[in-house]
Amino acid sequence: MDVLNALILLLNYIFIPALTYGSQLALGAIFVTLIYGILRFANFATGDMMSFGTMVTILFTWYFQSLGISLGVLPTALIAIPFGILFMIIYMLSIDKFVFKYYRVNKSPPVQLAMVSIGVMFVTQAVVRIIIGPSDQRFFDGEKFIIKAREFKEMTGLNEGLALKSTQVITVLVTIVLVSLLFWFLNKTKTGKSMKAYSDNEDLALLSGIDPKKIVMITWIIAGILATIGGALYGLDKSFKPFTYFNNMLPIFAAAIVGGIGNPFGAFLGGYVIAFSEIFLTYAYKKFFMYILPESMEPESLVQLLSTDYKFAVSFSILVIVLLYRPSGIFRGKVL
Amino acid sequence: MRKNLNVIAAYSIMMVLIILVGIFQSWNIALSIFNMCLISAVMTMGANIQWGYAGLINFGIMGYTALGGLAAVLISVDPVQEAWSAGGFDILMCLWLIIALVLIISFILKNFQKSKVRTYAIAVLIISGILLIRFTAEPGIEAIEDINPAKTGFLGGFGLPIIFSWIVGAFFAGGLAFIVGKVALGLRADYLAIATLLISEIVIAIIKHEDWLTRGVKNVIGLKRPAPYEVDLQSTDWFINLVEKFNSGKLELISNLSDRQAALNQLVIEGSSVFVKLCYSGLFLTVVIILLILTQKALYSPWGRMMRAIRDNEEAANAMGKNVVKQHLLIFILGSAIVGIAGAMLVTQDGLFTPGSYRPMRYTFLIWVMVIVGGSGNNFGAILGGFAVWFLWIEAAPIALFLINFFTAGMSETHALKLHLIESVPYFRFLMMGLGLLLIMRYRPKGILPEKIEIK
Numbered sequence: 001m002d003v004l005n006a007l008i009l010l011l012n013y014i015f016i017p018a019l020t021y022g023s024q025l026a027l028g029a030i031f032v033t034l035i036y037g038i039l040r041f042a043n044f045a046t047g048d049m050m051s052f053g054t055m056v057t058i059l060f061t062w063y064f065q066s067l068g069i070s071l072g073v074l075p076t077a078l079i080a081i082p083f084g085i086l087f088m089i090i091y092m093l094s095i096d097k098f099v100f101k102y103y104r105v106n107k108s109p110p111v112q113l114a115m116v117s118i119g120v121m122f123v124t125q126a127v128v129r130i131i132i133g134p135s136d137q138r139f140f141d142g143e144k145f146i147i148k149a150r151e152f153k154e155m156t157g158l159n160e161g162l163a164l165k166s167t168q169v170i171t172v173l174v175t176i177v178l179v180s181l182l183f184w185f186l187n188k189t190k191t192g193k194s195m196k197a198y199s200d201n202e203d204l205a206l207l208s209g210i211d212p213k214k215i216v217m218i219t220w221i222i223a224g225i226l227a228t229i230g231g232a233l234y235g236l237d238k239s240f241k242p243f244t245y246f247n248n249m250l251p252i253f254a255a256a257i258v259g260g261i262g263n264p265f266g267a268f269l270g271g272y273v274i275a276f277s278e279i280f281l282t283y284a285y286k287k288f289f290m291y292i293l294p295e296s297m298e299p300e301s302l303v304q305l306l307s308t309d310y311k312f313a314v315s316f317s318i319l320v321i322v323l324l325y326r327p328s329g330i331f332r333g334k335v336l
Numbered sequence: 337m338r339k340n341l342n343v344i345a346a347y348s349i350m351m352v353l354i355i356l357v358g359i360f361q362s363w364n365i366a367l368s369i370f371n372m373c374l375i376s377a378v379m380t381m382g383a384n385i386q387w388g389y390a391g392l393i394n395f396g397i398m399g400y401t402a403l404g405g406l407a408a409v410l411i412s413v414d415p416v417q418e419a420w421s422a423g424g425f426d427i428l429m430c431l432w433l434i435i436a437l438v439l440i441i442s443f444i445l446k447n448f449q450k451s452k453v454r455t456y457a458i459a460v461l462i463i464s465g466i467l468l469i470r471f472t473a474e475p476g477i478e479a480i481e482d483i484n485p486a487k488t489g490f491l492g493g494f495g496l497p498i499i500f501s502w503i504v505g506a507f508f509a510g511g512l513a514f515i516v517g518k519v520a521l522g523l524r525a526d527y528l529a530i531a532t533l534l535i536s537e538i539v540i541a542i543i544k545h546e547d548w549l550t551r552g553v554k555n556v557i558g559l560k561r562p563a564p565y566e567v568d569l570q571s572t573d574w575f576i577n578l579v580e581k582f583n584s585g586k587l588e589l590i591s592n593l594s595d596r597q598a599a600l601n602q603l604v605i606e607g608s609s610v611f612v613k614l615c616y617s618g619l620f621l622t623v624v625i626i627l628l629i630l631t632q633k634a635l636y637s638p639w640g641r642m643m644r645a646i647r648d649n650e651e652a653a654n655a656m657g658k659n660v661v662k663q664h665l666l667i668f669i670l671g672s673a674i675v676g677i678a679g680a681m682l683v684t685q686d687g688l689f690t691p692g693s694y695r696p697m698r699y700t701f702l703i704w705v706m707v708i709v710g711g712s713g714n715n716f717g718a719i720l721g722g723f724a725v726w727f728l729w730i731e732a733a734p735i736a737l738f739l740i741n742f743f744t745a746g747m748s749e750t751h752a753l754k755l756h757l758i759e760s761v762p763y764f765r766f767l768m769m770g771l772g773l774l775l776i777m778r779y780r781p782k783g784i785l786p787e788k789i790e791i792k
Binding site for chain 2: 044110114119121122307312313323324
């Protein structure tokens with residue numbers, strides 16, 4: 001029984017939160033990696049682009065709520081997401097047209113494009129803050145829990161409860177569907193293959209008649225979908241605050257690089273690597289050991305490897321270590 | 337003279353702008369903007385040395401700034417004797433452990449061939465070392481943090497004048513840059529940018545949460561000052577006389593004696609804070625000028641030419657026998673040290689150390705906007721960038737408010753859009769930064785004052 005309790009404890013406090021957080025990071029990381037692989041620059045506006053998409057989703061959610069439209073047990077935001085994606089894609093394509101295109105055509109060095117993306121970052125920040133303000137917004141509605149901790153305890157008779165939030169399930173399910181669709185697209189369709197070819201060797205791809213304009217447009221469209229969904233899921237699960245999204249850029253970058261930047265599958269796994277290691281290393285295992293060890297051996301301290309203050313530092317340290325030993329990432333990067 | 341005309345023009349415009357703030361808002365605000373501009377200018381010079389001279393991206397600016405600030409605390413605060421006797425021994429033991437660990441690892445790295453066994457051995461050593469350090473430090477840290485936590489709860493510093501911290505801050509930041517440079521300089525440009533940004537986050541996380549060293553988010557307040565205190569000035573005779581002489585015309589208009597005394601008191605209070613700010617301006621200006629002379633000399637020395645050669649064509653420079661790796665490391669350390677000085681200056685000016693206010697994501701990019709807008713590779717440009725961007729950053733809100741009122745003049749006072757816009761005035765500064773950066777990058781990619789290379 002104690003072993004079961006210990007397992008439920010780990011499941012509740014480590015596994016489920018890390019899986020959710022990892023999925024959210026993974027979507028962002030694939031976004032970063034796609035831009036890096038095809039447009040060839042590190043996009044520092046990642047976090048803010050995600051917050052832009054989320055903002056539009058929130059505005060539509062509010063609009064639908066005011067019309068009285070809802071999905072019952074599911075959050076209303078799910079019907080608002082397509083509109084968010086639409087606006088996000090329009091925003092991204094216009095930014096590309098007015099800002100990035102000039103440097104791409106002139107074949108500027110990647111560093112310059114990264115600097116330009118910082119300008120885009122500032123502008124997007126301003127737009128988001130002027131429209132919706134800098135404060136916390138919650139836009140979740142519908143049923144909050146699928147399994148409540150107390151019900152679970154009553155059902156199973158265990159000491160430890162297991163709480164499963166509906167947003168967690170939605171996040172994981174949507175991520176699985178979206179990522180499998182994306183990999184199917186990249187590996188099986190002609191457009192996807194030409195994107196891979198373009199990322200692998202631009203000149204050869206151009207020679208074989210691949211239209212770069214189309215590739216760039218499709219990349220931004222996919223990026224818009226990923227950014228909006230990733231951002232909206234994060235906002236549903238936690239809450240929407242522009243500055244948090246801005247800060248999330250760092251773990252997202254860490255995930256993309258750990259997985260091998262330019263490699264979508266690597267970025268996908270990188271998200272989970274970062275999320276799990278952050279939560280594994282900063283969780284206090286005292287209660288876990290109380291269940292599995294005999295009473296005489298119970299630990300007195302919290303058995304916490306690092307205090308939760310260092311949560312961010314963990315993922316960054318992992319990144320630094322990976323950069324040192326395998327600069328191309330765990331899975332070889334730079335090929336789509 | 338002729339070819340420096342644009343430099344002189346740009347600086348005069350900047351000065352006029354600051355003086356206008358002094359006339360229309362207040363001299364207090366103008367001087368605090370001027371001081372912050374000077375500090376930003378020092379930071380920009382540091383970043384410019386790395387980016388403009390050598391083409392190295394360093395997004396870790398906030399980490400070095402925070403270390404400079406830490407130096408200010410460690411130098412100027414009086415030591416807390418009880419804390420030292422309670423936990424000093426454990427902390428010193430830890431320090432020895434860290435040194436021993438580093439020595440052992442470097443010994444292994446030097447004397448054994450690269451192999452899997454070596455890598456694992458080092459990993460095991462580091463992990464066990466960290467655990468050992470934690471166990472040794474824990475009682476000491478707890479003891480230190482228990483001593484009068486509301487007021488001290490940390491080890492304190494050396495109790496020296498705070499000015500020394502400007503040099504120590506440079507050494508701290510340089511030391512960190514040495515480690516970071518050794519680790520990360522081999523990376524490609526964009527990886528280097530991200531790695532340095534993340535490392536600075538780690539540094540700030542440590543400063544924020546190691547209360548025994550920095551008091552963490554409890555902040556250290558009331559640091560010593562290199563300038564006199566306002567309260568002391570207000571009761572000093574020579575200062576009151578000075579203010580009286582300065583404002584004699586204005587004072588003579590007031591005939592009533594008690595009214596005149598009240599007016600004088602008010603002027604003395606205002607004057608004292610202006611005077612203190614002027615003292616700081618003098619100190620900061622000295623630093624900026626010294627740094628400017630040094631960096632200009634360096635830029636036009638053989639060393640500067642070599643750095644430009646390395647920047648423009650690494651392989652060719654390498655082929656000419658220049659040690660690119662070593663020079664990169666050197667310039668990385670130099671630039672970071674300058675940023676460290678700026679960090680110490682910042683804390684000196686504020687008189688307090690608030691680790692929570694170092695937000696890499698916010699200010700790093702601002703400094704970079706300064707470098708790019710001002711003109712990378714040109715020291716005058718970098719300083720101008722620091723001035724112009726900081727000025728805009730502070731004055732963006734009033735400018736935006738003016739523009740909003742201007743464009744929505746036709747709307748009624750209670751129009752929802754107008755109210756919403758006026759409410760979000762503070763965020764127009766991001767818009768201005770972004771648009772400014774994008775426009776400069778597009779139409780003047782070398783900055784307001786571009787790099788000039790004179791080949792004789």
